[in-house]
Amino acid sequence: MFNFTKLVVAGALLLSVSTPALAAKDLVVGVPDNLTGLDPHNVNDTLSQSASRLILQGLFGFDKDMKLVPVLAESYEANPDATEFTIRLRKNVKFHDGTPFNAQAVKINFERLANPENRLSRASLVNMVSQFTVVDDSTVKLTLKEPFGAMINNLAHPGAMIHSPAAIEKYGKEVNRNPVGTGPYKFVSWQADTLKVAKNENYWKQGLPKVDSVTLRSVPENGSRLAMLQAGEAQFIYPLPPEMMSVAEKSPKLDIISKPSIVTWYVAMNNMKKPFNDLRVRQALNYAVDKRAYAKIVYNGNMDPMDSVVPPGLPFYVKQGEWPYDVAKAKELLKEAGYPDGFETEIFAGNSTTSIRAMQFLQQQLAQVNVKLKVTPLEAGVAAQKIWSVSKPEDTTVQLYYGGWSASTGDTDWQLRPLLFGESFPPKMFNVAYFSNPEADAGIKAGIATADNEKRAEAYKKAQEAAWKNAPWIYLGVERLLAAKSKSLSGAYYLPDRGILLEEADLN
């Protein structure tokens, strides 16, 4: 009898000890949208990129602070003109299907991406390369048609991640639904709005990953997504809308993640059109808007001030100073410019609740200096036509445009060149301020013509100074990103470009 009791107790103890160790660690993440695809060479949204980053990896990548780090590469050398990049690869890495990762695999992937016949939407990341050369099994050389100083940043973009060459061969375009990479997790299934991936037991980083599976579930409604976390069905959700912060804060089981992003918010003023072709008007509007109130009203305080055209999270950022709120000065400048009684104008933006609230806020602010603002939210398709497809600057109807931008390559070039370079007017790129300034242009050009970081820093310093003082935008702020997670989850990171990093995730 005594022995029997002992046995039962011992058994119970054993069970209670072994159960947590045996329980599978399944991480569920609530995301806002459906994935569009899992072939990073051919997707454009950050969410799909984050999802494929669970499975695939690039030669370079970003750590949790958006600093560029080598991933499948070990090191690289560039010539001074930024036309030749020699990259040494990590050895003894295998894809999920057992295919070895080597220089040949890199060549096959990049040639696939660059080939215009494949019509992959991320081709521009590598199409300045004229030749991909396999030097030896673990060395690859890129020869460029023209100098491109941000090459390594382009390779760190999720769009330049590496598929198993065997998978490309086997599935062709269908790698989109059958991704095979070298990443911490292996693809399991993707149906409707749920992606499942499982632990890669042979991952090349020792001791990782720590969870057995990751599930991404798309839950578009903010309230439902938070409920999922509260009910314990998910351990991480993003984004957390600012207005739900107080609800999440009340729960003892949850942590709120709030961190600076590289998402800048601004109003582009059409620098070619009256009255915004006058510097004094552009300055006046910058004085007329209270950016702190904007942060508070539109973003519930989750916004840092913008003190350069480049956000602090990007390399080569140089602080230019803050633009103070000064209504008297704004009125004075408008008077000088010949608008003592103000003027009427129109602002375009997307039709999300936040964008509409932002535009209404601006309407109230500008009314104080007698600028009457007509608020026009545009649905995405209409915006594409009205703003981004206009072929001649003279034909555009844009006067003011409210929008945000995050440089997906994590490099300053992709902040300045698409938005403020004189050759980047729509439809070519996104310079909807139609800003063209010789000094800024020279800086942007010089920055991309070299891989020497000191020279690049110098060039971007000049470009930032020239752009900032010419006030092509009303500088509003740099967004702070919000997410919420269960206290039991560690090692899950929300990146400054709105991506997520789950390689080190663990559940306790």
Added chain:
Amino acid sequence: MFRYLINRLLGILPVLLLVSVLVFAFVHLLPGDPARLVAGQDATDRDIAAVRAALGLDRPLWEQYVTYVSNILHGDFGISLKTRRAVSEEIGERFFPTFWLTLISMAWATLFGLVIGVSSAVRRGRWQDHGGMLVAVSGISLPSFWLGLLLIDWFSVRLGWFPTSGYGTLAHFVLPSITLGVGVAAVMARFTRSSFIEIAREDYIRTARAKGAFERFVVWKHVLRNALIPIITMVGLQFGFLLGGSIVVETVFAWPGLGRLLVDSVSYRDYPVIQAEILLFSLEFILINLIVDVLYALVNPEIRYR
């Protein structure tokens, strides 16, 4: 009856052809260039041109339509511009979640609606009537968005009885079907009540009562049977609407259904998906109408089709 059915089924084809022309025209009239949306926020002009050519959007419209229809006749509904998957797969994956949710919601809503409607009509002016109509008016007035979130908060977050959202087990159906069905049940209750009261005033009912038939017999045999005709019409209509997928319920409960797919497709200008979904909805409506017509004949043998 059989010839009638054959004729009706054959009649579906020209209707669908007409729908396909209209949808194709409307979809392509929408402002906005899908190539630009597909290519993404930071695509260059060259990327966009490549995408346009890849999607065949650079060819003349009539040519695109002819290709489209001839592909459909071969059972090919095209490739989604957004996910680059076959449209038939995309829709197939989402059809059943919407279908089962509709079926379950309609089943309980119709049953409840009928019971509340009949009891209100029979006990007209008494507490059963007032109570029933109070419930019905509340049901119509509750915004399903609010109701859905409320149910999630009570039954999932606080009590932990049902999952907050998603699709999978039977438990996943409970909250969405309540949210979706409440409005339908309310409409059904009000509709049943008024239709019932109207029929009860007819001469033949008075005759039946005058003949000395039991009240219960009069109600169930004569009144309900005749009142059913407009009710069946209503059920058919509601069923058709719900099969289109409820955007609100599907969004709140992250339900992988057709309604969300349609909204996503419209905002993405995913032409092939929009076209195929509208064709599917038209077909569903036509079939439901046909079924409703057949049910008329079953309920009331006076109605005959030739």
